[in-house]
Amino acid sequence: NAGVTQTPKFQVLKTGQSMTLQCAQDMNHEYMSWYRQDPGMGLRLIHYSVGAGITDQGEVPNGYNVSRSTTEDFPLRLLSAAPSQTSVYFCASTAQVGRGLTFGAGSRLTVL
Amino acid sequence: GENVEQHPSTLSVQEGDSAVIKCTYSDSASNYFPWYKQELGKRPQLIIDIRSNVGEKKDQRIAVTLNKTAKHFSLHITETQPEDSAVYFCAASQGNNRLAFGKGNQVVVIP
Numbered sequence: 001n002a003g004v005t006q007t008p009k010f011q012v013l014k015t016g017q018s019m020t021l022q023c024a025q026d027m028n029h030e031y032m033s034w035y036r037q038d039p040g041m042g043l044r045l046i047h048y049s050v051g052a053g054i055t056d057q058g059e060v061p062n063g064y065n066v067s068r069s070t071t072e073d074f075p076l077r078l079l080s081a082a083p084s085q086t087s088v089y090f091c092a093s094t095a096q097v098g099r100g101l102t103f104g105a106g107s108r109l110t111v112l
Numbered sequence: 113g114e115n116v117e118q119h120p121s122t123l124s125v126q127e128g129d130s131a132v133i134k135c136t137y138s139d140s141a142s143n144y145f146p147w148y149k150q151e152l153g154k155r156p157q158l159i160i161d162i163r164s165n166v167g168e169k170k171d172q173r174i175a176v177t178l179n180k181t182a183k184h185f186s187l188h189i190t191e192t193q194p195e196d197s198a199v200y201f202c203a204a205s206q207g208n209n210r211l212a213f214g215k216g217n218q219v220v221v222i223p
Contacts, residue, residue: 022185035213042201042215043156053151059113098144098207100158 002026006091006104013081013111021076021107023091031094031103032056032074034066036087043090049074050097081111114139117203118214126222131189133217135202138183142204146211147176150199155203159200165168192221 007022025032033048045058049068064084065077074093078085088108092101115138137145146161151159162169162176162185167178171201173192189196198205199218 020183033211040215043213045210045212048210059212098163098205100146100161101148101156101211103155103157105155 003043004091004093004102004104006089006107008107009105011110012107013078013109015111017081018077019109020078021089021091021109023074023076023104025074025091025093025102026071027093027095027102028071029093029102030071031097032068033092034064034074035090035092036060037090038087039067042080045046046076046089049088060080066090078109081109083111086111097108114142114204114206114210114212115204116212116214117201118217122218122220124220124222125192127192127194129192131187131192131196131219131221132186133187133200133202133219135186135204135214136182136184137204137212139204139206140180140183141206144205144207145176145178146203147187148201148203148213150201150216152198156201163207189219192219194221194223197221 002069004025030051034046035043044060049055091104117136143164148156149159151154173190175188201216201217203213205211
């Protein structure tokens, strides 16, 4: 049972490039979410999903797209990276609303 | 949306003493309040949570108390140990998976 797996762990992009952060969980969790963590800002919700085919915006969705074609996977896409998207990104999942989140190890993204 | 604030931002305690971190929230409809611990370079991990129908919950050296009237909840760590040094995040939600996190408290346990 691997839990929540994120790839890549580190990535450097140039402004305007696109990329996808991958997230997969093997716990059959319906609920998945993406957070970004910036120094002194805590964790801010980007997008979340309550099941396959269903996604919704969080607190800071601009510049990011998501999709949920399977229960296991919840990729986060940056279509045109900007320096303001330099951050550590965490994917998290839970089996049920109102339960604690299980986080992935994080992906550190730098946009030059 | 929900706004969660944590105080103090940094807390230093002597090993063996108690540490208390307080969070306030803005939305009276919030009913789920978890606490996460994040060690340097690691992922956040759930350490304890409480729901609005309970006033206090304990798990060994850790406890959380909730005051719905005042809209605040606190994390209590007793008999602190060096491994308790970390950043602690509180969060609140209406049970809808839209967790709003505070900005975190750095706890330093001095041996």
